[in-house]
Amino acid sequence: MASANSTASPLQQEVHTLYADHHGWLFGWLRKKLGCAHHAADLAHDTFVRILTAQDKSDELAA
Numbered sequence: 502m503a504s505a506n507s508t509a510s511p512l513q514q515e516v517h518t519l520y521a522d523h524h525g526w527l528f529g530w531l532r533k534k535l536g537c538a539h540h541a542a543d544l545a546h547d548t549f550v551r552i553l554t555a556q557d558k559s560d561e562l563a564a
Contacts, residue, residue, distance in 0.1 A: 520549060 509517065524545060531541035 516553065519552070524549070 527548060528541050528545045531544050532538050535541050535544070
């Protein structure tokens, strides 16, 4: 059985790497600042969504 990363597109692999490399420290920092793991998880998620959305918009502007 093939792993998920072996069938993922290059973009999906980049997103996975970005998330894997940065989610842990971002969530930990937010949890410490906010004092709430649930709010920290929400903000960490929102941060990655904004990053991905910003990339999509910059690709459209370049085209």
